[in-house]
Amino acid sequence: MRIAVMGAGAVGCYYGGMLARAGHEVTLIGRPVHVDAVRRDGLLLDTRDFQERVPVRASTSAEAVRGAQLVLCCVKSTDTASAAVELAPHLATEAIVLSLQNGVDNAERLQALLGREVGAAVVYVATEMAGPGHVKHHGRGELVIGPSDASARLVELFAAAGVPVEVSDNVVGALWAKLILNCAYNALSAITQQPYGRLIVGDSVEDVMRDVVQECLDLAWAEGITVPGDSWESVQRIAQTMPAQFSSTAQDLARGKRSEIDHLNGFVLRRGKALGVATPVNRALYAVVKLLEERAAGDAGQTASPAA
Template sequence: MKIAVMGAGAVGCYYGGMVARAGHEVVLIGRPAHVEAVRRDGLYLDTQTFQAHVPMQASTDASGVRGAALVLCCVKSTDSESAAADMAPHLAPGAQVLSLQNGVDNAERLQALLGREVAPAVVYVATEMAGPGHVKHHGRGELVIGPSAASANLVKLFADAGVPVQVSDNVMGALWAKLILNCAYNALSAITQLPYGLLVQGQGVEDVMRDAVLECLAVAQAEGVSVPGDTWDAVQRIARTMPTQFSSTAQDLARHKRSEIDHLNGYVLRKGAARGIATPVNRVLHTLVRLLEGRPAPAEQPV
Protein backbone atom coordinates (compact mmCIF):
# COMPACT_ATOMS: atom_id res chain seq x y z
CA MET A 1 0.00 0.00 0.00
CA LYS A 2 1.17 3.54 -0.71
CA ILE A 3 0.96 5.70 2.42
CA ALA A 4 1.66 9.43 2.55
CA VAL A 5 2.59 11.34 5.70
CA MET A 6 1.48 14.96 5.47
CA GLY A 7 3.63 16.80 8.00
CA ALA A 8 6.75 14.72 8.57
CA GLY A 9 7.62 15.87 12.07
CA ALA A 10 8.36 13.59 15.02
CA VAL A 11 4.95 11.89 15.10
CA GLY A 12 4.64 11.54 11.34
CA CYS A 13 8.16 10.20 10.96
CA TYR A 14 7.70 7.63 13.71
CA TYR A 15 4.51 6.13 12.31
CA GLY A 16 5.62 6.56 8.71
CA GLY A 17 8.90 4.87 9.52
CA MET A 18 7.22 1.97 11.29
CA VAL A 19 4.86 1.19 8.39
CA ALA A 20 7.67 1.64 5.84
CA ARG A 21 9.80 -0.82 7.81
CA ALA A 22 6.88 -3.27 7.53
CA GLY A 23 7.13 -3.11 3.74
CA HIS A 24 4.72 -0.38 2.68
CA GLU A 25 5.58 2.34 0.17
CA VAL A 26 5.76 5.54 2.21
CA VAL A 27 6.33 9.15 1.18
CA LEU A 28 7.14 11.75 3.84
CA ILE A 29 6.09 15.33 3.11
CA GLY A 30 8.12 17.77 5.13
CA ARG A 31 10.71 20.54 5.30
CA PRO A 32 13.60 20.76 2.79
CA ALA A 33 16.51 19.81 5.10
CA HIS A 34 14.60 16.80 6.42
CA VAL A 35 13.49 15.71 2.95
CA GLU A 36 17.05 15.97 1.63
CA ALA A 37 18.39 13.79 4.46
CA VAL A 38 15.69 11.13 3.95
CA ARG A 39 16.27 11.03 0.21
CA ARG A 40 20.00 10.62 0.76
CA ASP A 41 20.15 8.18 3.68
CA GLY A 42 16.61 7.06 4.42
CA LEU A 43 14.89 7.85 7.71
CA TYR A 44 16.96 6.97 10.78
CA LEU A 45 14.40 5.38 13.08
CA ASP A 46 15.95 5.43 16.55
CA THR A 47 13.59 3.53 18.87
CA GLN A 48 13.83 1.99 22.31
CA THR A 49 14.11 -1.51 20.80
CA PHE A 50 15.96 -1.03 17.49
CA GLN A 51 17.80 1.48 15.31
CA ALA A 52 17.50 1.34 11.53
CA HIS A 53 17.87 3.42 8.40
CA VAL A 54 14.55 2.97 6.59
CA PRO A 55 14.53 3.82 2.87
CA MET A 56 11.50 5.79 1.73
CA GLN A 57 10.41 8.60 -0.52
CA ALA A 58 10.27 12.22 0.62
CA SER A 59 8.89 15.43 -0.83
CA THR A 60 8.51 19.07 0.13
CA ASP A 61 5.28 19.33 -1.85
CA ALA A 62 1.75 18.15 -1.03
CA SER A 63 1.57 16.55 -4.46
CA GLY A 64 3.41 13.68 -2.76
CA VAL A 65 0.02 12.41 -1.54
CA ARG A 66 -0.93 11.58 -5.13
CA GLY A 67 -1.76 7.89 -5.48
CA ALA A 68 -1.73 7.20 -1.75
CA ALA A 69 -4.43 4.88 -0.41
CA LEU A 70 -3.89 6.22 3.11
CA VAL A 71 -2.79 9.68 4.21
CA LEU A 72 -1.60 10.25 7.78
CA CYS A 73 -2.18 13.93 8.49
CA CYS A 74 0.37 14.91 11.15
CA VAL A 75 0.64 18.68 10.69
CA LYS A 76 0.31 21.07 13.63
CA SER A 77 -3.28 21.93 14.53
CA THR A 78 -2.52 25.49 13.42
CA ASP A 79 -1.82 24.20 9.90
CA SER A 80 -4.86 21.96 9.33
CA GLU A 81 -6.62 24.36 6.97
CA SER A 82 -3.56 25.05 4.84
CA ALA A 83 -2.69 21.34 4.72
CA ALA A 84 -6.21 20.51 3.53
CA ALA A 85 -6.01 23.14 0.79
CA ASP A 86 -2.61 21.84 -0.33
CA MET A 87 -3.66 18.17 -0.35
CA ALA A 88 -7.12 18.51 -1.89
CA PRO A 89 -6.13 18.68 -5.60
CA HIS A 90 -3.93 15.59 -5.31
CA LEU A 91 -5.94 13.13 -3.18
CA ALA A 92 -7.12 9.97 -4.91
CA PRO A 93 -10.93 9.57 -4.88
CA GLY A 94 -10.80 6.59 -2.52
CA ALA A 95 -7.93 7.77 -0.34
CA GLN A 96 -8.51 7.48 3.39
CA VAL A 97 -7.31 10.34 5.59
CA LEU A 98 -6.39 9.70 9.22
CA SER A 99 -5.71 12.66 11.54
CA LEU A 100 -2.84 11.98 13.96
CA GLN A 101 -2.91 15.43 15.55
CA ASN A 102 -3.23 17.07 18.94
CA GLY A 103 -6.55 18.70 19.80
CA VAL A 104 -10.08 17.42 19.39
CA ASP A 105 -11.45 19.09 16.25
CA ASN A 106 -8.81 18.56 13.55
CA ALA A 107 -10.61 15.70 11.80
CA GLU A 108 -13.78 17.79 11.71
CA ARG A 109 -11.93 20.79 10.28
CA LEU A 110 -10.13 18.70 7.66
CA GLN A 111 -13.33 16.90 6.70
CA ALA A 112 -15.17 20.17 6.10
CA LEU A 113 -12.48 21.39 3.72
CA LEU A 114 -11.71 18.11 1.95
CA GLY A 115 -15.34 17.08 1.46
CA ARG A 116 -14.60 13.50 2.54
CA GLU A 117 -14.53 11.48 5.74
CA VAL A 118 -11.48 12.09 7.91
CA ALA A 119 -11.00 9.67 10.79
CA PRO A 120 -9.52 10.94 14.05
CA ALA A 121 -6.79 9.00 15.85
CA VAL A 122 -5.62 9.57 19.40
CA VAL A 123 -1.83 9.34 19.57
CA TYR A 124 0.14 8.25 22.62
CA VAL A 125 3.82 8.40 21.70
CA ALA A 126 6.92 10.19 22.98
CA THR A 127 9.13 11.21 20.07
CA GLU A 128 11.35 14.05 18.92
CA MET A 129 13.31 15.02 15.85
CA ALA A 130 16.97 14.60 16.80
CA GLY A 131 18.10 16.14 13.50
CA PRO A 132 17.22 16.07 9.79
CA GLY A 133 16.24 12.54 8.85
CA HIS A 134 16.54 11.31 12.47
CA VAL A 135 13.50 10.59 14.65
CA LYS A 136 14.08 9.46 18.23
CA HIS A 137 11.45 7.41 20.03
CA HIS A 138 11.30 7.75 23.83
CA GLY A 139 8.29 5.56 24.62
CA ARG A 140 4.83 4.18 23.96
CA GLY A 141 3.33 4.41 20.46
CA GLU A 142 -0.27 3.22 20.62
CA LEU A 143 -3.20 4.69 18.67
CA VAL A 144 -6.93 4.86 19.43
CA ILE A 145 -9.32 5.13 16.47
CA GLY A 146 -13.06 5.10 16.00
CA PRO A 147 -15.05 2.26 14.42
CA SER A 148 -15.45 2.49 10.64
CA ALA A 149 -15.56 0.32 7.55
CA ALA A 150 -11.77 0.62 7.39
CA SER A 151 -10.93 0.20 11.08
CA ALA A 152 -10.22 -3.55 10.86
CA ASN A 153 -7.78 -2.97 7.99
CA LEU A 154 -6.10 -0.14 9.88
CA VAL A 155 -5.71 -2.30 12.99
CA LYS A 156 -4.02 -5.01 10.90
CA LEU A 157 -1.83 -2.57 8.97
CA PHE A 158 -0.47 -0.93 12.11
CA ALA A 159 -0.26 -4.19 14.09
CA ASP A 160 1.89 -5.70 11.33
CA ALA A 161 4.14 -2.65 11.76
CA GLY A 162 4.41 -3.11 15.53
CA VAL A 163 1.96 -0.32 16.38
CA PRO A 164 -0.89 -1.26 18.77
CA VAL A 165 -4.29 0.15 17.78
CA GLN A 166 -7.44 0.17 19.90
CA VAL A 167 -10.86 0.75 18.33
CA SER A 168 -13.11 2.80 20.62
CA ASP A 169 -16.81 3.59 20.41
CA ASN A 170 -16.05 6.78 22.35
CA VAL A 171 -13.28 8.30 20.25
CA MET A 172 -14.39 11.84 21.15
CA GLY A 173 -13.99 10.97 24.83
CA ALA A 174 -10.55 9.53 24.03
CA LEU A 175 -9.62 12.73 22.17
CA TRP A 176 -10.66 14.78 25.18
CA ALA A 177 -8.71 12.47 27.49
CA LYS A 178 -5.58 13.17 25.41
CA LEU A 179 -6.40 16.89 25.30
CA ILE A 180 -6.57 16.95 29.10
CA LEU A 181 -3.15 15.28 29.35
CA ASN A 182 -1.79 17.93 27.00
CA CYS A 183 -3.40 20.71 29.01
CA ALA A 184 -1.83 19.34 32.19
CA TYR A 185 1.70 18.93 30.82
CA ASN A 186 2.41 20.87 27.65
CA ALA A 187 2.38 24.45 28.88
CA LEU A 188 4.18 23.68 32.14
CA SER A 189 6.90 21.72 30.33
CA ALA A 190 7.22 24.59 27.83
CA ILE A 191 7.40 27.35 30.44
CA THR A 192 9.97 25.51 32.57
CA GLN A 193 11.74 23.65 29.73
CA LEU A 194 11.66 20.54 31.90
CA PRO A 195 10.85 16.92 30.98
CA TYR A 196 7.82 15.35 32.58
CA GLY A 197 9.65 13.31 35.21
CA LEU A 198 11.44 16.36 36.65
CA LEU A 199 8.47 18.66 36.15
CA VAL A 200 6.15 16.76 38.48
CA GLN A 201 8.72 16.89 41.28
CA GLY A 202 8.41 20.67 41.52
CA GLN A 203 6.70 22.11 44.58
CA GLY A 204 3.04 22.86 43.86
CA VAL A 205 3.19 21.55 40.28
CA GLU A 206 0.78 18.65 40.82
CA ASP A 207 -1.74 21.05 42.42
CA VAL A 208 -1.60 23.29 39.35
CA MET A 209 -1.98 20.28 37.06
CA ARG A 210 -4.92 18.96 39.07
CA ASP A 211 -6.68 22.35 38.89
CA ALA A 212 -6.15 22.49 35.11
CA VAL A 213 -7.54 18.95 34.78
CA LEU A 214 -10.65 19.74 36.86
CA GLU A 215 -11.38 22.77 34.65
CA CYS A 216 -11.03 20.60 31.54
CA LEU A 217 -13.36 17.96 32.93
CA ALA A 218 -15.98 20.60 33.77
CA VAL A 219 -15.87 21.92 30.20
CA ALA A 220 -15.98 18.40 28.73
CA GLN A 221 -19.06 17.60 30.82
CA ALA A 222 -20.76 20.80 29.65
CA GLU A 223 -19.95 19.77 26.06
CA GLY A 224 -21.66 16.42 26.62
CA VAL A 225 -18.40 14.47 26.38
CA SER A 226 -17.83 11.41 28.55
CA VAL A 227 -14.12 11.22 29.32
CA PRO A 228 -13.19 7.56 29.92
CA GLY A 229 -11.10 6.16 32.74
CA ASP A 230 -9.47 7.74 35.77
CA THR A 231 -8.18 11.02 34.37
CA TRP A 232 -5.89 11.93 37.25
CA ASP A 233 -4.34 8.46 37.28
CA ALA A 234 -3.70 8.83 33.52
CA VAL A 235 -2.03 12.20 34.15
CA GLN A 236 0.26 10.73 36.80
CA ARG A 237 1.08 7.73 34.60
CA ILE A 238 2.46 10.00 31.86
CA ALA A 239 5.32 11.18 34.10
CA ARG A 240 6.13 7.56 34.97
CA THR A 241 6.02 6.21 31.41
CA MET A 242 7.60 9.23 29.67
CA PRO A 243 9.93 10.74 32.31
CA THR A 244 12.48 12.14 29.84
CA GLN A 245 9.94 13.55 27.37
CA PHE A 246 9.61 17.29 26.78
CA SER A 247 6.19 18.35 25.54
CA SER A 248 5.78 19.25 21.87
CA THR A 249 5.02 22.78 23.07
CA ALA A 250 8.34 22.87 24.94
CA GLN A 251 10.12 21.67 21.79
CA ASP A 252 8.38 24.36 19.72
CA LEU A 253 9.34 27.15 22.13
CA ALA A 254 12.93 25.93 22.31
CA ARG A 255 13.09 26.24 18.51
CA HIS A 256 11.25 29.60 18.51
CA LYS A 257 8.36 28.07 16.57
CA ARG A 258 4.66 28.72 16.98
CA SER A 259 3.06 26.08 19.21
CA GLU A 260 -0.37 24.45 19.28
CA ILE A 261 -1.32 26.05 22.59
CA ASP A 262 -4.39 27.75 21.04
CA HIS A 263 -5.74 24.27 20.31
CA LEU A 264 -4.90 22.88 23.77
CA ASN A 265 -5.39 25.12 26.83
CA GLY A 266 -6.69 27.81 24.48
CA TYR A 267 -9.39 25.47 23.17
CA VAL A 268 -10.58 24.71 26.72
CA LEU A 269 -10.53 28.44 27.47
CA ARG A 270 -12.76 29.23 24.46
CA LYS A 271 -15.18 26.37 25.07
CA GLY A 272 -15.39 27.27 28.76
CA ALA A 273 -16.17 30.89 27.95
CA ALA A 274 -18.92 29.79 25.56
CA ARG A 275 -20.44 27.60 28.32
CA GLY A 276 -20.00 30.13 31.11
CA ILE A 277 -17.38 28.00 32.88
CA ALA A 278 -14.38 29.73 34.44
CA THR A 279 -10.99 28.26 33.46
CA PRO A 280 -8.46 30.53 35.23
CA VAL A 281 -5.59 28.00 35.40
CA ASN A 282 -5.86 27.14 31.70
CA ARG A 283 -6.09 30.88 30.97
CA VAL A 284 -2.82 31.60 32.78
CA LEU A 285 -1.01 28.67 31.15
CA HIS A 286 -2.23 29.71 27.70
CA THR A 287 -1.29 33.35 28.29
CA LEU A 288 2.23 32.54 29.50
CA VAL A 289 2.99 30.29 26.53
CA ARG A 290 1.72 32.92 24.10
CA LEU A 291 3.98 35.49 25.79
CA LEU A 292 6.97 33.17 25.44
CA GLU A 293 6.11 32.57 21.78
CA GLY A 294 6.45 36.31 21.24
CA ARG A 295 10.06 36.43 22.39
CA PRO A 296 12.56 37.25 19.63
CA ALA A 297 14.89 34.48 18.52
CA PRO A 298 18.51 34.90 19.71
CA ALA A 299 19.66 36.38 16.40
CA GLU A 300 16.91 39.00 16.68
CA GLN A 301 17.91 40.18 20.17
CA PRO A 302 18.78 43.89 20.21
CA VAL A 303 22.47 44.68 20.66
Protein backbone atom coordinates in the same frame (compact mmCIF):
# COMPACT_ATOMS: atom_id res chain seq x y z
CA MET B 1 0.16 -0.24 0.54
CA ARG B 2 1.05 3.23 -0.73
CA ILE B 3 1.05 5.60 2.24
CA ALA B 4 1.70 9.34 2.45
CA VAL B 5 2.48 11.27 5.61
CA MET B 6 1.54 14.95 5.45
CA GLY B 7 3.67 16.66 8.06
CA ALA B 8 6.88 14.70 8.55
CA GLY B 9 7.71 15.85 12.07
CA ALA B 10 8.36 13.58 15.03
CA VAL B 11 4.95 11.89 15.02
CA GLY B 12 4.70 11.58 11.25
CA CYS B 13 8.24 10.24 10.90
CA TYR B 14 7.74 7.67 13.66
CA TYR B 15 4.56 6.16 12.27
CA GLY B 16 5.67 6.56 8.67
CA GLY B 17 8.98 4.93 9.51
CA MET B 18 7.34 2.00 11.29
CA LEU B 19 5.03 1.41 8.33
CA ALA B 20 7.92 1.65 5.85
CA ARG B 21 9.94 -0.79 7.94
CA ALA B 22 7.02 -3.22 7.62
CA GLY B 23 7.36 -3.09 3.84
CA HIS B 24 4.90 -0.39 2.78
CA GLU B 25 5.69 2.28 0.20
CA VAL B 26 5.79 5.42 2.35
CA THR B 27 6.30 9.02 1.27
CA LEU B 28 7.09 11.64 3.91
CA ILE B 29 6.06 15.21 3.12
CA GLY B 30 7.85 17.80 5.19
CA ARG B 31 10.36 20.61 5.46
CA PRO B 32 13.38 20.72 3.11
CA VAL B 33 15.96 20.08 5.85
CA HIS B 34 14.35 16.73 6.72
CA VAL B 35 13.43 15.82 3.15
CA ASP B 36 17.01 16.35 1.96
CA ALA B 37 18.40 14.18 4.78
CA VAL B 38 15.88 11.38 4.17
CA ARG B 39 16.51 11.39 0.43
CA ARG B 40 20.25 11.18 1.03
CA ASP B 41 20.49 8.73 3.94
CA GLY B 42 17.03 7.29 4.57
CA LEU B 43 15.03 7.93 7.75
CA LEU B 44 16.98 7.18 10.93
CA LEU B 45 14.40 5.45 13.12
CA ASP B 46 15.91 5.50 16.60
CA THR B 47 13.59 3.62 18.96
CA ARG B 48 13.90 2.08 22.40
CA ASP B 49 14.20 -1.36 20.78
CA PHE B 50 16.28 -0.74 17.65
CA GLN B 51 18.09 1.86 15.56
CA GLU B 52 17.70 1.49 11.82
CA ARG B 53 17.93 3.54 8.65
CA VAL B 54 14.68 2.98 6.80
CA PRO B 55 14.42 3.75 3.07
CA VAL B 56 11.43 6.01 2.42
CA ARG B 57 10.46 8.52 -0.20
CA ALA B 58 10.37 12.19 0.75
CA SER B 59 8.97 15.37 -0.76
CA THR B 60 8.28 18.97 0.15
CA SER B 61 5.10 19.04 -1.95
CA ALA B 62 1.60 17.82 -1.09
CA GLU B 63 1.40 16.61 -4.68
CA ALA B 64 3.30 13.55 -3.42
CA VAL B 65 0.06 12.19 -1.88
CA ARG B 66 -1.17 11.44 -5.39
CA GLY B 67 -2.00 7.74 -5.61
CA ALA B 68 -1.68 7.11 -1.86
CA GLN B 69 -4.20 4.65 -0.42
CA LEU B 70 -3.68 5.93 3.14
CA VAL B 71 -2.86 9.52 4.09
CA LEU B 72 -1.76 10.32 7.63
CA CYS B 73 -2.20 14.01 8.43
CA CYS B 74 0.37 14.87 11.10
CA VAL B 75 0.74 18.63 10.69
CA LYS B 76 0.45 21.02 13.62
CA SER B 77 -3.11 22.03 14.46
CA THR B 78 -2.22 25.57 13.39
CA ASP B 79 -1.56 24.24 9.86
CA THR B 80 -4.67 22.07 9.45
CA ALA B 81 -6.52 24.46 7.15
CA SER B 82 -3.55 25.13 4.88
CA ALA B 83 -2.74 21.40 4.73
CA ALA B 84 -6.30 20.64 3.61
CA VAL B 85 -6.05 23.19 0.80
CA GLU B 86 -2.75 21.66 -0.35
CA LEU B 87 -4.01 18.07 -0.11
CA ALA B 88 -7.43 18.48 -1.72
CA PRO B 89 -6.42 18.46 -5.43
CA HIS B 90 -4.24 15.38 -5.07
CA LEU B 91 -6.19 12.93 -2.90
CA ALA B 92 -7.34 9.73 -4.55
CA THR B 93 -11.08 9.16 -4.32
CA GLU B 94 -10.61 5.88 -2.42
CA ALA B 95 -7.85 7.15 -0.10
CA ILE B 96 -8.30 6.70 3.65
CA VAL B 97 -7.46 9.95 5.48
CA LEU B 98 -6.52 9.78 9.15
CA SER B 99 -5.71 12.72 11.44
CA LEU B 100 -2.87 12.02 13.90
CA GLN B 101 -2.91 15.45 15.52
CA ASN B 102 -3.20 17.10 18.90
CA GLY B 103 -6.50 18.79 19.79
CA VAL B 104 -10.04 17.52 19.53
CA ASP B 105 -11.42 19.02 16.32
CA ASN B 106 -8.80 18.52 13.59
CA ALA B 107 -10.55 15.58 11.93
CA GLU B 108 -13.77 17.61 11.82
CA ARG B 109 -11.95 20.61 10.36
CA LEU B 110 -10.24 18.48 7.73
CA GLN B 111 -13.50 16.73 6.87
CA ALA B 112 -15.30 20.04 6.36
CA LEU B 113 -12.51 21.44 4.20
CA LEU B 114 -11.92 18.29 2.14
CA GLY B 115 -15.59 17.34 1.79
CA ARG B 116 -14.87 13.70 2.60
CA GLU B 117 -14.65 11.39 5.61
CA VAL B 118 -11.59 11.88 7.81
CA GLY B 119 -10.89 9.55 10.71
CA ALA B 120 -9.55 10.77 14.05
CA ALA B 121 -6.68 8.97 15.76
CA VAL B 122 -5.63 9.60 19.35
CA VAL B 123 -1.84 9.37 19.53
CA TYR B 124 0.12 8.20 22.56
CA VAL B 125 3.79 8.32 21.66
CA ALA B 126 6.89 10.09 22.99
CA THR B 127 9.06 11.21 20.09
CA GLU B 128 11.27 14.07 18.96
CA MET B 129 13.27 15.03 15.90
CA ALA B 130 16.85 14.62 17.11
CA GLY B 131 18.24 16.02 13.86
CA PRO B 132 17.48 16.21 10.14
CA GLY B 133 15.91 12.91 9.12
CA HIS B 134 16.46 11.47 12.64
CA VAL B 135 13.40 10.62 14.76
CA LYS B 136 14.04 9.61 18.37
CA HIS B 137 11.43 7.41 20.07
CA HIS B 138 11.24 7.63 23.88
CA GLY B 139 8.27 5.36 24.54
CA ARG B 140 4.78 4.07 23.83
CA GLY B 141 3.26 4.36 20.35
CA GLU B 142 -0.34 3.18 20.50
CA LEU B 143 -3.25 4.73 18.61
CA VAL B 144 -7.00 4.91 19.31
CA ILE B 145 -9.34 5.25 16.33
CA GLY B 146 -13.09 5.27 15.80
CA PRO B 147 -15.11 2.53 14.10
CA SER B 148 -15.40 2.79 10.31
CA ASP B 149 -15.42 0.65 7.20
CA ALA B 150 -11.63 0.88 7.26
CA SER B 151 -10.98 0.36 10.98
CA ALA B 152 -10.39 -3.42 10.87
CA ARG B 153 -8.00 -2.95 7.96
CA LEU B 154 -6.14 -0.19 9.81
CA VAL B 155 -5.80 -2.27 12.96
CA GLU B 156 -4.25 -5.10 10.93
CA LEU B 157 -2.00 -2.75 8.97
CA PHE B 158 -0.56 -0.99 12.01
CA ALA B 159 -0.32 -4.16 14.11
CA ALA B 160 1.86 -5.74 11.44
CA ALA B 161 4.12 -2.69 11.75
CA GLY B 162 4.41 -3.03 15.53
CA VAL B 163 1.89 -0.29 16.32
CA PRO B 164 -1.03 -1.28 18.61
CA VAL B 165 -4.38 0.23 17.59
CA GLU B 166 -7.59 0.23 19.65
CA VAL B 167 -10.98 0.86 18.07
CA SER B 168 -13.21 2.89 20.39
CA ASP B 169 -16.91 3.72 20.13
CA ASN B 170 -16.07 6.87 22.11
CA VAL B 171 -13.18 8.27 20.11
CA VAL B 172 -14.40 11.83 20.88
CA GLY B 173 -14.06 11.07 24.58
CA ALA B 174 -10.62 9.57 23.91
CA LEU B 175 -9.60 12.77 22.11
CA TRP B 176 -10.71 14.76 25.15
CA ALA B 177 -8.78 12.44 27.44
CA LYS B 178 -5.64 13.19 25.38
CA LEU B 179 -6.49 16.92 25.40
CA ILE B 180 -6.57 16.81 29.20
CA LEU B 181 -3.11 15.23 29.29
CA ASN B 182 -1.80 17.86 26.89
CA CYS B 183 -3.31 20.69 28.91
CA ALA B 184 -1.80 19.31 32.11
CA TYR B 185 1.72 18.84 30.72
CA ASN B 186 2.42 20.84 27.58
CA ALA B 187 2.42 24.39 28.88
CA LEU B 188 4.22 23.56 32.14
CA SER B 189 6.90 21.58 30.29
CA ALA B 190 7.29 24.48 27.85
CA ILE B 191 7.49 27.19 30.50
CA THR B 192 10.03 25.30 32.61
CA GLN B 193 11.77 23.39 29.77
CA GLN B 194 11.52 20.27 31.93
CA PRO B 195 10.64 16.67 30.94
CA TYR B 196 7.56 15.05 32.40
CA GLY B 197 9.32 12.95 35.03
CA ARG B 198 11.11 15.91 36.62
CA LEU B 199 8.21 18.27 36.11
CA ILE B 200 5.62 16.37 38.11
CA VAL B 201 7.78 16.19 41.27
CA GLY B 202 8.15 19.97 41.43
CA ASP B 203 6.76 21.84 44.41
CA SER B 204 2.95 22.33 44.02
CA VAL B 205 3.06 21.19 40.38
CA GLU B 206 0.65 18.32 41.00
CA ASP B 207 -1.81 20.79 42.54
CA VAL B 208 -1.66 22.96 39.42
CA MET B 209 -2.15 19.88 37.24
CA ARG B 210 -5.13 18.75 39.30
CA ASP B 211 -6.72 22.17 38.78
CA VAL B 212 -6.13 21.96 35.02
CA VAL B 213 -7.64 18.48 34.87
CA GLN B 214 -10.74 19.52 36.83
CA GLU B 215 -11.33 22.57 34.63
CA CYS B 216 -11.11 20.37 31.54
CA LEU B 217 -13.49 17.79 33.02
CA ASP B 218 -15.97 20.56 33.93
CA LEU B 219 -15.81 21.76 30.34
CA ALA B 220 -16.23 18.25 28.95
CA TRP B 221 -19.33 17.80 31.11
CA ALA B 222 -20.72 21.11 29.79
CA GLU B 223 -20.03 19.92 26.23
CA GLY B 224 -21.82 16.62 26.89
CA ILE B 225 -18.59 14.63 26.44
CA THR B 226 -17.95 11.44 28.43
CA VAL B 227 -14.23 11.23 29.15
CA PRO B 228 -13.19 7.60 29.65
CA GLY B 229 -11.04 6.39 32.52
CA ASP B 230 -9.55 8.25 35.47
CA SER B 231 -8.01 11.44 34.09
CA TRP B 232 -5.78 12.12 37.10
CA GLU B 233 -4.46 8.57 37.10
CA SER B 234 -3.69 8.98 33.39
CA VAL B 235 -1.77 12.19 34.12
CA GLN B 236 0.36 10.39 36.69
CA ARG B 237 0.94 7.45 34.36
CA ILE B 238 2.31 9.72 31.62
CA ALA B 239 5.13 10.81 33.94
CA GLN B 240 5.90 7.15 34.63
CA THR B 241 5.77 5.94 31.02
CA MET B 242 7.37 9.00 29.38
CA PRO B 243 9.67 10.44 32.10
CA ALA B 244 12.27 11.85 29.68
CA GLN B 245 9.76 13.37 27.26
CA PHE B 246 9.55 17.13 26.71
CA SER B 247 6.15 18.27 25.46
CA SER B 248 5.77 19.24 21.82
CA THR B 249 5.06 22.77 23.06
CA ALA B 250 8.37 22.77 24.94
CA GLN B 251 10.16 21.56 21.81
CA ASP B 252 8.50 24.26 19.71
CA LEU B 253 9.43 27.06 22.10
CA ALA B 254 13.01 25.79 22.42
CA ARG B 255 13.30 26.09 18.62
CA GLY B 256 11.59 29.46 18.43
CA LYS B 257 8.57 27.99 16.63
CA ARG B 258 4.88 28.75 17.06
CA SER B 259 3.26 26.10 19.24
CA GLU B 260 -0.18 24.45 19.29
CA ILE B 261 -1.16 26.12 22.57
CA ASP B 262 -4.18 27.79 20.90
CA HIS B 263 -5.59 24.30 20.28
CA LEU B 264 -4.80 23.00 23.78
CA ASN B 265 -5.18 25.28 26.82
CA GLY B 266 -6.34 28.01 24.45
CA PHE B 267 -9.14 25.78 23.18
CA VAL B 268 -10.25 25.12 26.78
CA LEU B 269 -10.17 28.86 27.46
CA ARG B 270 -12.30 29.73 24.41
CA ARG B 271 -14.87 26.97 24.95
CA GLY B 272 -15.03 27.79 28.64
CA LYS B 273 -15.89 31.41 27.85
CA ALA B 274 -18.55 30.30 25.38
CA LEU B 275 -20.17 27.89 27.84
CA GLY B 276 -19.69 29.86 31.05
CA VAL B 277 -17.16 27.40 32.53
CA ALA B 278 -14.38 28.99 34.59
CA THR B 279 -10.88 27.99 33.42
CA PRO B 280 -8.49 30.32 35.33
CA VAL B 281 -5.52 27.92 35.52
CA ASN B 282 -5.71 27.02 31.83
CA ARG B 283 -5.97 30.76 31.11
CA ALA B 284 -2.82 31.53 33.10
CA LEU B 285 -0.79 28.76 31.43
CA TYR B 286 -2.01 29.83 27.99
CA ALA B 287 -1.10 33.48 28.67
CA VAL B 288 2.45 32.65 29.78
CA VAL B 289 3.13 30.41 26.77
CA LYS B 290 1.85 33.11 24.41
CA LEU B 291 4.20 35.63 26.06
CA LEU B 292 7.11 33.24 25.57
CA GLU B 293 6.13 32.74 21.92
CA GLU B 294 6.08 36.50 21.40
CA ARG B 295 9.47 36.88 23.07
CA ALA B 296 10.93 34.12 20.89
CA ALA B 297 9.49 35.75 17.77
CA GLY B 298 10.94 39.10 18.83
CA ASP B 299 14.36 37.60 19.47
CA ALA B 300 14.30 35.91 16.06
CA GLY B 301 13.34 39.17 14.41
CA GLN B 302 16.19 41.02 16.10
CA THR B 303 18.61 38.33 15.08
CA ALA B 304 17.43 38.46 11.48
CA SER B 305 17.51 42.28 11.29
CA PRO B 306 20.54 43.79 9.52
CA ALA B 307 22.84 45.99 11.61
CA ALA B 308 22.04 49.68 11.46
